[in-house]
Amino acid sequence: MLNYIKAECFKTFKRIYMRNTLLIFVLLAIAVNVLFFVAFRSSPTNSQELIRTSLSVIVPMLLIMVYTALIMVDIVFSDEYKYKTFKNTLSFGFTRTQVYFGKLAVSMIVTAVIFSITLAAYLVSLFLLLGFPEDMGLIGVVFNRVAAAIPLYIGALCLCNACAFIIPNNTAFSFVYMGFLMVPYLLFYTLTLLNPAFTPLFGTALVTPFYTSIMGLDIHVANMGDMMGVGFKVDNIENILNAALLPGTSVAYCLILGLAYAAAATLIGLAVYRRREIR
Template identity: 85%
Template structure:
């Protein structure tokens, strides 16, 4: 399987799709800090506040990556569906289990590389254009949130990977994956507002911990605007900038939920794929 993973990585990282995606992500990351730099030039006295805000922006933006997982999975799968080469891969002697976990491994590698480079570009442009924060603990706080989000990304990748194997159509599996993210979250959120007894159910939605644990928002009607979008509001950024490291319970919650999604999605996806007819 290691040879399969190496071959898939070589093929994937040499695709124009991959390079263009990385370029777009890096440019968008740099653009955010260019905007902050323009604000800094107009009012240099607020430099530290702008630096704090720019660093804090990373935290709510972590949620966007759960949806961007679709792009990462599509990078790995699109050519297989376009040229119908899955059957050729199996004919070379690879088992369906090897192909399944091989694709998942490549998806995780692609996501990690693109995410790390994007984060590096963001921080590099921030420090070059605006400088370093006086309170360096804020950097540790941001990385604390990023670390807590990693298990959730693994769960999302496993869920999207399962959708891609079960549904052999990029558009169709994209809608199904988005449905798994959005529908339970909205439904359970509405039920929780009606009756707090539904809170444990709401906590099982994959995107919930980004709001409740990582961004620290309370579930209430007053926060509905934040929790229906990305949580990107001035008051949310201020609360993140003045927050502390996540408690162990929050980190454990993110870890358990992410791994639960990973295990369940992988078991279901692999079971269905091993029985599905490959054309």
């Protein structure tokens, strides 16, 4: 399977799709700090507050990245469905299990490369344009949130990978993946508003930890309105600016939920793919 992963990585990283996606992500990351610099360069007295706000923006961006898992998986799968080469891969002697886990591994590698380079571009542009924060502890807080989000991203990638293997159509599996992210969250959100007894159920939606743990919002009715946005509200930014490292219970919550989604999605996806006819 290692040879298959190497071959897939070589093929994937040579695609224009991959390079363009990386370029767009990097340019968008730099553009955020350029906008900060252009908009607030006339107020140097507030430079430290501006640096802190720019760092804090990374945290709500973590939620948006869950939805971009679609792009990462599509980079790996797009040519397979376009040129119908899945059958050729199997004819070379690779088992369906090897293909399934090989594609999943490549999706994770692609995600790690793109997100790491994007984060590095954001931080470098921030430090070059805005300067370094006096309180370096905030950088530790941001990376603490990023680390807690990693298991959730693994769960999201496993879910998206399963959708891609089960549904042999790029557009269709994209809608199904988005449905798995949004429908449970909105449904459990509504049920929790009707009766707080459904709060534990609301906590099982994959995107819930981005609000409850990573953004530091408790699950109760008073905070439900904040949980519906993507997190760019001023009060949410202030929560991060004044935050400390996540407690162990929050980290464990993210870890358990992310790995539970990963295990369930992989087991179901592989079981269906091994029985599906490949054309």
